[in-house]
Amino acid sequence: MMEKERLRTSIIPIFIPHIGCPYRCVFCNQWRITGHEGVPDASEVSNLIDTYTRGVEKRHWEAAFYGGSFTAIPGSLQESLLEPAYEALQEGRIDAIRCSTRPDCITGPILERLQRYGMTTVELGVQSMDDVVLERARRGHTAAQVKDATALLRQYGFTVGHQLMPGLPGEDWQSLIRTTDAICRLKPDIARIYPVVVIAGTELADSWQNGEYQALTIHEGVQRAAYMKQQFLSKGIQVIRTGLQATENLDDPAQVLAGAYTPAMGEMVDTRRYQLQLFRVLDQILSACPGQTCVISYNRRDTSRVRGIRNVTVHRSRLRYGREFLWKEDDAVPLYHIQVKTDGGTWLIDTDRGRCSIIEIND
Numbered sequence: 001m002m003e004k005e006r007l008r009t010s011i012i013p014i015f016i017p018h019i020g021c022p023y024r025c026v027f028c029n030q031w032r033i034t035g036h037e038g039v040p041d042a043s044e045v046s047n048l049i050d051t052y053t054r055g056v057e058k059r060h061w062e063a064a065f066y067g068g069s070f071t072a073i074p075g076s077l078q079e080s081l082l083e084p085a086y087e088a089l090q091e092g093r094i095d096a097i098r099c100s101t102r103p104d105c106i107t108g109p110i111l112e113r114l115q116r117y118g119m120t121t122v123e124l125g126v127q128s129m130d131d132v133v134l135e136r137a138r139r140g141h142t143a144a145q146v147k148d149a150t151a152l153l154r155q156y157g158f159t160v161g162h163q164l165m166p167g168l169p170g171e172d173w174q175s176l177i178r179t180t181d182a183i184c185r186l187k188p189d190i191a192r193i194y195p196v197v198v199i200a201g202t203e204l205a206d207s208w209q210n211g212e213y214q215a216l217t218i219h220e221g222v223q224r225a226a227y228m229k230q231q232f233l234s235k236g237i238q239v240i241r242t243g244l245q246a247t248e249n250l251d252d253p254a255q256v257l258a259g260a261y262t263p264a265m266g267e268m269v270d271t272r273r274y275q276l277q278l279f280r281v282l283d284q285i286l287s288a289c290p291g292q293t294c295v296i297s298y299n300r301r302d303t304s305r306v307r308g309i310r311n312v313t314v315h316r317s318r319l320r321y322g323r324e325f326l327w328k329e330d331d332a333v334p335l336y337h338i339q340v341k342t343d344g345g346t347w348l349i350d351t352d353r354g355r356c357s358i359i360e361i362n363d
């Protein structure tokens, strides 16, 4: 499910596992991640769209070709897969078509074909903007190709998505920060952040097993993804997913060997982002006037992000400040904001922008 209420889109995933991939990236095993094998044919695409949409109330449906390198597969196969989706688009049964692909498989003629079939969004598997990390992941493309592909997609008017993978071999915090800055400069419309998970049957699994690769812990994955997400949001880049979508395969410990996999990754990342911002503001306010009454208010739809997953932020605030706060739902507080009110004044934290403004100061 999309993490932001503001972007309500229902995806019809059409998996094309590893189809078109010229290389096998060290971390990737789409058969296990998606739980699908083989390539669908046109009639399967058509049936899938019907199965999702028939008899269901109107939503914003998007047919999405995921799990492979869509623009790298032969043109005739792309067209036969796109045909039924385009038909559904023209008949108003779906609202958009998107795909994910590699940055080195984007050219003018390729984009013209996608446009002829009504595609409007292309998500690039970027993973990192550090050429050393890309090389070690055997991606087979460079950061410069990400820049070129992003520019060409913009020129053709596509909505551009970037998929990032914090925690790849060779990435340290400095590399992660450089990647994050580079993505912020490119400013894709949307981003997905997938902290690295070690999946059985990959080269990364071998490196992890023989001790060459140190997998991320869940905590490290949350830290890295929260940093990226906060920077992206502050630059107006929508983050539509954090962490791999839970599937039966991924919940099987024989498939996921190590790394930052938890179905709660999205909630944990938001808990961290909100908590860091709230505590930064409370540190300042309470150091000036420690004994004051303090009310923390938030929109009802922000409750779990503000209080934290399993109320962790409420518990930590007790330990950190040695006192109780009043936690209050208040729909007058805008979504994605936290209001802090004390006897001395009122502050409003804009959690997307990472900014706090003073609303009122009492004498």
Ligand code: SF4
Binding pocket: 018, 021, 022, 023, 024, 025, 028, 029, 030, 067, 068, 069, 102, 125
């Ligand atoms: S990450 Fe993308 S390009 Fe690499 S093997 Fe997987 S699907 Fe193919």
